Amino acid sequence: MKKRVTKAIFPVAGLGTRFLPATKSIPKEIMTLVDRPLIQYAIDEAREAGIKEFIFVTAKGKGALEDYFDAAPELEKNLRKKNKIDLLQELKATDMDSGAIAYIRQREALGLGHAVWCARRLIGNEPFAVILPDDVIASEKSCLLQMVEQYAETQGNIVATMEVANDQVSSYGVIDPAEDMGRIISVRDMAEKPDPAVAPSNLAVIGRYILEPPVLKRLNTLKRGSGDEIQLTDAIAEEAREGAAVYGYRFDGQRYDCGSKIGYLKATIAFGLARDDLKDDLTGFLEQTMAHRRAAE
Numbered sequence: 001m002k003k004r005v006t007k008a009i010f011p012v013a014g015l016g017t018r019f020l021p022a023t024k025s026i027p028k029e030i031m032t033l034v035d036r037p038l039i040q041y042a043i044d045e046a047r048e049a050g051i052k053e054f055i056f057v058t059a060k061g062k063g064a065l066e067d068y069f070d071a072a073p074e075l076e077k078n079l080r081k082k083n084k085i086d087l088l089q090e091l092k093a094t095d096m097d098s099g100a101i102a103y104i105r106q107r108e109a110l111g112l113g114h115a116v117w118c119a120r121r122l123i124g125n126e127p128f129a130v131i132l133p134d135d136v137i138a139s140e141k142s143c144l145l146q147m148v149e150q151y152a153e154t155q156g157n158i159v160a161t162m163e164v165a166n167d168q169v170s171s172y173g174v175i176d177p178a179e180d181m182g183r184i185i186s187v188r189d190m191a192e193k194p195d196p197a198v199a200p201s202n203l204a205v206i207g208r209y210i211l212e213p214p215v216l217k218r219l220n221t222l223k224r225g226s227g228d229e230i231q232l233t234d235a236i237a238e239e240a241r242e243g244a245a246v247y248g249y250r251f252d253g254q255r256y257d258c259g260s261k262i263g264y265l266k267a268t269i270a271f272g273l274a275r276d277d278l279k280d281d282l283t284g285f286l287e288q289t290m291a292h293r294r295a296a297e
């Protein structure tokens with residue numbers, strides 16, 4: 001029988017040092033694109049893909065992230081009193097059922113592979129998704145839904161992938177392709193943050209994964225890799241090398257690296273421009289700013 005993906009892991013334990021000093025007191029996943037926190041985009045994407053259980057791997061200092069998913073009866077009462085029905089509806093759309101979210105603590109910052117491994121008991125013997133909220137993907141159909149549909153056809157492990165510039169590969173997990181079939185690529189091996197001179201391709205892994213339970217078992221015994229951390233890429237690569245099905249999936253959509261300042265700024269502008277209530281003002285402002293810059297040059 002074909003297996004379905006109903007659980008997703010959200011590794012949110014990272015320190016967010018690239019956004020200091022802001023991340024001294026707020027988790028980076030709470031930072032907003034326009035008015036929604038990064039984590040909300042990740043949750044919405046997962047919900048669209050049919051995910052029912054949301055597993056957050058958190059760490060010290062992430063309290064605001066847990067609070068974000070609490071019910072807000074006072075606030076709702078207030079909005080109702082002021083007849084702010086739109087806002088009320090928007091708030092309602094972010095409600096999560098009690099018990100839908102589980103929080104697991106990662107006690108030591110030992111890397112993405114370790115964070116995923118921390119959720120092993122909640123995953124059990126089922127396929128599962130991993131979503132890195134730093135990677136925000138704007139698309140008509142949610143990226144994870146695209147992958148879940150692919151999984152229904154092929155099963156196996158699936159990682160989102162896209163081509164990046166050759167000098168960028170050292171920021172990513174990189175696929176060593178066996179066969180490129182267009183939408184999907186069968187994977188022979190993978191390398192985490194390789195030197196561009198020895199990278200197996202320029203197919204970068206983007207933060208969406210559908211993985212099968214043997215990957216978790218690999219993580220039990222995995223040695224530290226790139227950056228002296230336990231790497232998820234390494235566990236998937238071991239699986240591929242030993243003959244398990246691993247695919248890269250070229251998704252439809254625009255990916256923003258919201259773990260970097262420039263990616264975050266680009267996403268802020270793109271998401272602002274996509275909003276009917278903001279696009280005209282924002283366009284005018286951008287045009288004016290560019291015109292001033294050009295005049296000053």
Ligand code: G1P
Pocket residue numbers: 112132135171172173174192193204205206207231232233259
């Ligand atoms: C992580 C993964 C890497 C992947 C990247 C995508 O790296 O380890 O394989 O390509 O996410 O964003 P990080 O950006 O957390 O260093």
